[in-house]
Amino acid sequence: MRADTLAAEVEMRFLRPSPPRVSNAVPGDLGQLLVLYERAWGEPADPLSEEERERARPAAEDIAAWFRGGLEVFRLTHDQRLMGAVRCSFPSGSCHIDNLVVAPDLRNRGFGRALIEHCLARGRRAALPRTWAQVDARLKVAGRLLLSAGFQETGRHQTSDRRTLILFEKRN
């Protein structure tokens, strides 16, 4: 192989962008997480009222509390940019997923799926028998995503403010 071809190949290998990766979020991510949730709920994929979107958005104090124990927050990053996040909690020996978001300009590319798969793998590693999530019935994209990741709808209930929540479950 010619030296200049080899040099070009080596350069390409080192300059090739690293793929997005899911890892544990840390308290230092708080600022970026806050911006991500603000943007994600500012431009939702499904129709919710402005007040509901406001309520869905965690405040800085909420996110800070997530890091004080008992919960795990996963982030999807690419070249230092925070592109998505999800939170797992572990009530009664199960894995509960919530606060799933992907940045609006990066949706529908499989990143939401990657975050869900990471939570499922986390539950399996801890030998937890089931992973579940509760989703507003109007959040069709999230519902479809859970079904395509192997979750099943196991129930529905109405909240006092007349929202329908769907319970999705997957056996690990």
Ligand SMILES: CC(C)(COP(=O)(O)OP(=O)(O)OC[C@H]1O[C@@H](n2cnc3c(N)ncnc32)[C@H](O)[C@@H]1OP(=O)(O)O)[C@@H](O)C(=O)NCCC(=O)NCCS
């Ligand atoms: C829900 C959300 C996290 C999905 O993230 P995403 O990166 O777009 O999801 P993916 O690209 O992994 O797509 C997952 C599935 O949804 C489908 N999908 C994604 N965006 C879609 C859209 N706008 N319209 C139709 N289908 C869509 C994909 O085709 C895919 O289905 P498949 O696996 O059968 O092919 C993202 O839309 C979001 O942040 N929404 C606002 C916040 C929210 O609703 N969070 C959920 C609260 S529980």
